[in-house]
Amino acid sequence: MNERISRLMDGDVDAAEMDSLWVTLKSDAAMATWSCYHTIGDALRGEPAVTRGIGMAVARQLVAEPTVLAPRGSSASRAASWAWAAAASVAAVTVVGWTAYSLIDATPAGFAKAGEAGGVRAAQARQITVPADYLLAHQEYAPANALQSVGPYLRDVAATAPPLRSAVPE
Amino acid sequence: MGDREVDHELVLRAQRGDKRAFELLVAKYQRKLGRLLSRLVRDPAEVEDVTQEAFIKAYRALPSFRGDSAFYTWLYRIAINTAKNYLVAMGRRAPTSTGFDHEDAESFEDAEQLRDSATPEAELLGKQIAATVNRAMERLPDDLRTAITLREIEGLSYEEIASVMNCPIGTVRSRIFRARESIAADLRPLLGTDENRRW
Numbered sequence A: 001m002n003e004r005i006s007r008l009m010d011g012d013v014d015a016a017e018m019d020s021l022w023v024t025l026k027s028d029a030a031m032a033t034w035s036c037y038h039t040i041g042d043a044l045r046g047e048p049a050v051t052r053g054i055g056m057a058v059a060r061q062l063v064a065e066p067t068v069l070a071p072r073g074s075s076a077s078r079a080a081s082w083a084w085a086a087a088a089s090v091a092a093v094t095v096v097g098w099t100a101y102s103l104i105d106a107t108p109a110g111f112a113k114a115g116e117a118g119g120v121r122a123a124q125a126r127q128i129t130v131p132a133d134y135l136l137a138h139q140e141y142a143p144a145n146a147l148q149s150v151g152p153y154l155r156d157v158a159a160t161a162p163p164l165r166s167a168v169p170e
Numbered sequence B: 001m002g003d004r005e006v007d008h009e010l011v012l013r014a015q016r017g018d019k020r021a022f023e024l025l026v027a028k029y030q031r032k033l034g035r036l037l038s039r040l041v042r043d044p045a046e047v048e049d050v051t052q053e054a055f056i057k058a059y060r061a062l063p064s065f066r067g068d069s070a071f072y073t074w075l076y077r078i079a080i081n082t083a084k085n086y087l088v089a090m091g092r093r094a095p096t097s098t099g100f101d102h103e104d105a106e107s108f109e110d111a112e113q114l115r116d117s118a119t120p121e122a123e124l125l126g127k128q129i130a131a132t133v134n135r136a137m138e139r140l141p142d143d144l145r146t147a148i149t150l151r152e153i154e155g156l157s158y159e160e161i162a163s164v165m166n167c168p169i170g171t172v173r174s175r176i177f178r179a180r181e182s183i184a185a186d187l188r189p190l191l192g193t194d195e196n197r198r199w
Helices: A002-009 A015-025 A028-044 A054-064 A074-103 A108-127 A132-137 B003-015 B019-038 B044-060 B071-089 B111-117 B120-139 B142-152 B158-165 B169-191
Strands: none
Touching: A002 A015, A002 A028, A002 B169, A015 A028, A015 B003, A028 B019, A028 B120, A028 B142, A028 B169, A054 B019, A054 B044, B003 B019, B003 B071, B019 B044, B019 B071, B044 B071, B120 B169, B142 B158, B142 B169, B158 B169
């Protein structure tokens, strides 16, 4: 038992072993060993005691204290928060993915239909021929025209200008 | 599992209602906390009262301890606040925060001043413990003395000690335990083994 207490003091005990060790730590003999080993460590570090009997006095007061029952430690709550966040993310991705998937016809027939549609468009594009004179006649309506928006409203205007006069008095 | 993890494990068990876990923490930190508080509260009898009060306040506050800091840092903060409130209640001026805070608590080595703050009984016991431990250390074989020195004074891990001493970790584990047991054999009569004097 004492060898395991010595290892516990030095952090050389894993969580699984801690559970079994805890049963032995309940005894007063284990408590005495734990306290004695810590006293040795303090003495070796030159840390003198300025009080004595504090442990017993605190233990007596603890008997009268209501038992502390706290919620699970922060590590557990953090793990739970992380798990909830991960679950929410997965759920969100699933909903978005499912919605998008349902809008797409991913069946073999759908793929075949899509392939046919592509072929038809390509064939139509090859068959279209536009006469050059037609394009010339409608050039002003073409999107490439810089005056596309106002072009239809433009009119040729001819006027006879009055004779030029000098703005400077003679 | 390191020292901080061991404390955290004990805190978790105390938070689940196991008072023995908190008693183990008290046994571990009572001397350190007493030394800390003796710098704030000079009267030895009052140091004992304030130390006890600090531990009880810490126990009551356990549900609020979230493990964000080390347990001893949290405990020291409570102890310092307890001492300051005590001094204010007694009509004495509490030291300023710049004069002393919990970071200082882990490093100060003002043993001469502390001896003045200890009760005569505690001072005598402290001297006897130191003499007994020193004598027991001198009688230890070199390998055991080196192992426990590297662990308790230098604070090295088992892995680091194994590297320094060029031996397996299992050997380090065994040497440290045998050293402790050898010293404890001399110390137990001084500390007493009955329940009333177990700490």
